Amino acid sequence: MTRMMKKNKEKEETVRQPYTKTTAVVQVVMTLVALLFLAPLVIIINYSFKTRQELYLSSPLALPQSFRLDNYIQAIKKLDMGTTYVNTFIYTAISVVILAMLCGVTAWAIARCRHKFFKFCYIYFIVGILIPYQALFLPIYTIGYKMHLTNTRYGIIFMYVATGLSFGVFLMNSFMATVPIELEEAARIDGCSIIKTYFTIVLPLLKPALATLIIMQSFQIWNDYLLASLYVSKKQLKTLTVAIQSLFSAQTSDYTTAMAAIVLSVLPIAVLFICLQKYFIKGMTVGAVKG
Amino acid sequence: MFKNKNDRQYLFLVLPGFIIFTIGLILPLLLSFRYSVTDWDGIAAEKVFVGLKNYIDLFHDENFLNAWWFTIKFTLGNTIIQNVAALLFAVALDSGIRCQKIYRTALFVPCLISAVIVGFIWLRMFSNVLPAVNDWLGTNFNFMLFGSGKTVLWGLLIANNWQWIGYWMLIYLAGLQSVPSELYEAAKVDGANAIRRFFNVTIPMLAPSITICVVGITTGSLKVYDLLVTSTRGGPGRASTSVIYQTYTTAINGRQYGYGSAMTVTLVMALLLVALIQVKGLKSKEVQA
């Protein structure tokens, strides 16, 4: 089935669709749409170079008088960027690696084992997607505190893994159909245990899926505010989003620094996505088709 | 129970994730259940049991019901706009225009930004930037969408859709690219024009993507909170207070943690119900490829 669909796609790609008048119109329209979508981002970047005076008194659409890096320097200082960047990076990277390992394994076991317990597991994990953990903040904190997880690096990573498992298992599960069961069976006949089968046969085949999972979870964890503010409040352990929040407070009118901070925090994720676009799209393709 | 040696190995693989998930998410949920039958204020040491009183009060709580009403409107708006727009854009991108990748990236980048930042960006857009466009063009549109209870929903819909359309568009794009061209050929032979082909071939084949998108958009919209924190703060007045926002304000600022927990439990139940209904309803319409 998959092979047939792949062939079709290749056929379509080699046969270029004719560039008719309609296509040209669509091209123009989409160009406008893309520009509209990018406009707010361009404006933010524009703001990030302005001074406070320009902020209050000149038009938001005007270009800054000079492209000074003052706001960026301020942002780096105020946000303690050296520490927060590293922290956010560590938490994200480690959580994502653990999630990749756990979700793959869990989803595979659920997909392959016939035992009733595993069907229950599937639903159990999926329910997690529906749980709004913002409203559970106090119990999450209480449990975290009782287990000595708060204000530790491993505590926050634990929570990121816990909240990311649901979606991860769901995603990986939908990829399981792309792993041909014949290969696994062949390995089993050769005497491989279940666990070995997974690590040697299945895991390599899951690479695109894992790539998708890693990217999606990365930007969710990078942008998380609530869990980070609950679990890591010490200055040395702080994350980027928590630090940025302090620039958005109600009574501060100076948001030039905030603008620079926004650019600095979005940049790495944007770069990551652009580089890994290929895998991400590939991963989403399979997921979308299988459903 | 796990007699089979293989089953035991599978169990071993599942257990770590299971344990972490339970401790991190399920236990707090259960704790929340427990709090919801007390009148705890979040501060005092004792928690007094009050049975189902909180739940009964919820149904008379006008602010809570209004929060639900707003959240439902927001969800409906999102579901319709995001789905239709994402699908249209996907079709447009798939129709043979050049530089497809650039458009894809441009529309996708907003979803990489955290919701609190998106809220902040659009607050600035509506309050400062767009009114400046008025000056530039000499027009007089009312861009202050966050300023009135009547328009705040539209402002938030714009902000939210800006953030997420690109994401769902990618899913539809992937779905579109996997529709076998033979079906289109067959339809053409039958004399169907472009629009007929779209409704009779494309849409049914996209059913799995539609399911993912609709369920995803709905559950995400019902949980809206971060976006509001930096943009409208639930205002003006209470016009844009979502269920979670109301829960948070009541439980924390209002020092009614038990009552707030009842709100949470209600929300989780509702989310479960919605997801169940949608998945059942949409799955039955999927055509087996």
Add this chain to the structure above:
Amino acid sequence: MKKTFALSMSAVLLAGAALTGCGGSGSGNQAANSGQTAAANTSAAGTSAAGQESKAASSDEKVTLTILAGQSTTDAGIEDMIDEALAGKYPNITLEWECVDWGNDFQPKMQQYLQSGLPDIMIGKAQDVATYAPLGVLAPIDDIYLDRGLDAARENVTVDGEAYGLVYNALYQGVYYNKTLFAENGWEIPKTLEDLQTIIDDCNTKGITPFASHMVDTWSIGNVTMQFAMNDVFNKDPEWGDKFRAGTVAFSDSEEFQAAYQYNKLIYDNTYANTFSMEQTDCDAKMVMGEAAMKVSGSWSIQNFLDIDENFDFGIFPFPNQTGDAKLIFEPNITIMTSAATKYPEAVANVLEVLTSDLELAVEIYDYTKTASMLKDVTPTFTNPSQDDIDRYAAAGQIVDVTLGNNQLVWGGFQEENAKDIAAWLQGDGSFEDALKASDGRVKASSATK
């Protein structure tokens, strides 16, 4: 078989190592935020505590105190000043700061820590004392330190005869007015509502917006309403809140409180047409540029005004009340509280000492935050064009502490919510009676203590 076992064990070990966050600085710094088990042992060969402290020559025990700071206005940054001052006198004490936004996050953070153990020092607002002292979690502040502060600061942080908070600075709240405009138009500072109306009418005929406001920020409505209430309700009846909870008075039949609510309408009718979309930056910019004559606000606006135009000449007067004897309102801002369960009472006392006796630090902080001093014999040196107005009222004893009102009717869950109903009423989404009824319906949430 053996291979599988080895593989699975290594997988578990790997996962375990990853979960413990690679040991190192993470767990080294771990303190289940009760702060009490902080790295205090010098014998631990200096490996822990993230190497912040240099090896002290003295044999003083190294202490790390946790401090939670609920910041507002432009407080962010004072922690560095305090650290510096402390390091000068007590190099063995290190403060571990957690700075959050007071309005949104201070209360949730306190709720969290009430579960796990309060930080050694907490910086909040004076009204927090009334919330947390009755729970028995705060330690009384020693008179030595209190005596270094103004007496006016003590009253509202005293519970059952003991003071649980040290008030450090104060904001002033009232009507900021454009001195130049007033002089040009020959307006006098209004003492009664009729005087105010004259100025409003004059503004309207001359095309000047009487009031600058940014009602899109519901908190601003809440803030000005309390200002009004101080001079119309609490001046006559300082226990109105207690009576409200006892059932003897209510919003629906309190003419005084209704008058306070109605002043909001007076402002709404005489301010920018789009005040519900206007945000603070624009609002203040317009004020500075002379498009508006007055703004009911607080000291946090000073920073903005002077940023836009450092020569802006403004003053302050209290919003007139029904009886023409309104007092200028001051709001104690930074209030230092200490935990009753702290393991380092001596170190905490040292910190209090530095804060109350280091006058250079005090001036630095006051200048930075543009606030008024609550320590004796300390005056900030920043330019505050409204200072002579403030001094006049203070000299005549015409100032009043808004903590009284904030203790009687709390901000979170009550004043804040009422403001939302007022906003709805002003925009026509509800009637005045509805807003009053809603406020009455909230009686249970009006006090921090049950």
